[in-house]
Amino acid sequence: MNKFNNSIWINVGEASGDMHGAMLAKELMKHDPELKVMGMGGSDMEKAGCDIRYSMQLINLVGFTEVFPKLPRLLKLFREIEDVFKKERPKAVILVDCPDFNFRLVKIASRLGIPVYYYITPQVWAWRQGRAKFLQKYVSKILCILPFEQPFFKERGVEAQYVGHPLLDIIPLSELDSIDPDPELVGILPGSRSREISSLLPEFARAAEMLLKDFPHLRFSIARAPNVTEEKLRRYWPEHLPVSISQPEDRYGLMRRSNVIMAASGTATLECALIGTPTLVAYKMAPLTAFLAKLIIRIKYASLANIIPDKLVLPEFLLHNATAENFYLQVKEWVGNPESASAVREELVHLRELIGEPGVAARAANIILSDLNAK
Structure with missing residues (x-):
């Protein structure tokens, strides 16, 4: 078989993966200016100088119910990527999350003797823990972004190294730390879906x-996600209730300026936690989905802000508990008793210490290139 070329394939399947893949690609090429980075991605990776062979749009809409109708197209795509691997002979394949697609690429690369690295691994610790055996068999090294992932994988024989969470390279924490929260501002993050x-x-x-009946001075601001119109947000907010709409580019600013936040569960709650703002975590799902989730999910908490320290730092109101009455009581406690909010802020300082330091993409690139040189 031909020797490896000085190239690396990065495979991502959705927007956040594209952003993290782009940051990693920049660091790889900074360490080795002669390195060619190619793969499947989006505009962020393309701007970073990657040779995008396939758009992530080909797979980012594939869900459980959509797989079978698209199976012929997906199988064709796998064959094409395998042909590219055979022709280009990249010296490594780096996968970013997206397990339903990327696990198939793991096997393809393994058959061809190409080392595989997983950056931002699937959350197999939460469900389908048996997948760790698959990773142990086929992946050279996992680059963990959560501190508890490294011991989880090592206990299962998977070569793993903790690099820190990529959000540390994205959120301008030192800049935000200089902003004092507004005691009259309540931020609202209703999600993007x-x-x-x-x-x-x-x-x-x-x-x-x-809340306005108890605290007439309060102001409310909704964070608008990039794919959500202001009209859509106002459709679900009463006309007589004053609210401002914060634009996507001011997302982190709103998180920091807010005294407290009401947020949909997701990455946003970890962002709020790292920025240091007391946040209630809310989530609703269909009853059948909730029933199935309880059967397969093996974690105590929904938010990473609670999963990482393994304690309830941010209050969670999930499923039937996600009610206006519960939200009101929690925010009333924080606003009416500032000491309770201050206690949460102190816990969030500790959380940031647990997460690590910025420079995550650079550390990941160093580990991958050093490992390849050692091979």
Whole structure:
């Protein structure tokens, strides 16, 4: 078989992966200017100087119910990528999350003797823990972004190294730390998906209405996600209730300026936690989905802000507990008793220490290139 070329393939399947893949690619090429980085990605990776052979749009809409209709197209795509691997002979394949697609690429690369590195691994510790055996068999090294992942994988025989969370390279924490929170501002993060917004934003609005009776001075601001229109947000917010809409580029600013936040569960709650703002975590899902989730999910908490320290730092209101009354009582406690909010802020300082330091992409690139040189 031909020797490896001085190239690396990075494979991502959605927007956040594209952003993290781009940052990693920049660091790889900074260490080795002669290195060629190619793969599947989006505009961020392309801007970083990657040779995008396949758009991530080909796979980022594939869900459980969509796989079978698209199976012929996907099988064709796997064959094409395998042909590229045979022709280009990249010296490594780096996979970013997206297990339903990337696990197939793991096997293809393994057959061809190409080392595989997993950056931002699937959350197999939360469900389908048996997948760790698959990773142990086929992946050279896992680059963990959560501190508890390294011992989890090492206990299962998987070569793993903790590099820190990529958000540390994205959120301008030192800049935000200089901003004092506004004691009268309540931030609202209703998510970006239609179902999240339609189920949670009316409840957040009802909580806001109750809060104004106790604290007439409060102001409310909704963070608009890039793919959500202001019109859509206002559709679920009463006209008589004053609210401002914060634009996507001011997302982190709103998180820091807010005294407290009501947020849909997701990456946003970890962002709020790292920025240091007391945040309640809300999540609703269909009853059948909730029933199935309880059967397969093996974790105590929903938010990474609680999973990482293994304690309830941010209050969680999930499923039938995600009500305006519960949101109102929690925010009332924080606003009416500032000491309780200060206690949460102190816990969040500790959380940031657990997460690590910026420079995550650079550390990941160093580990991969050093490992390849050693091979």
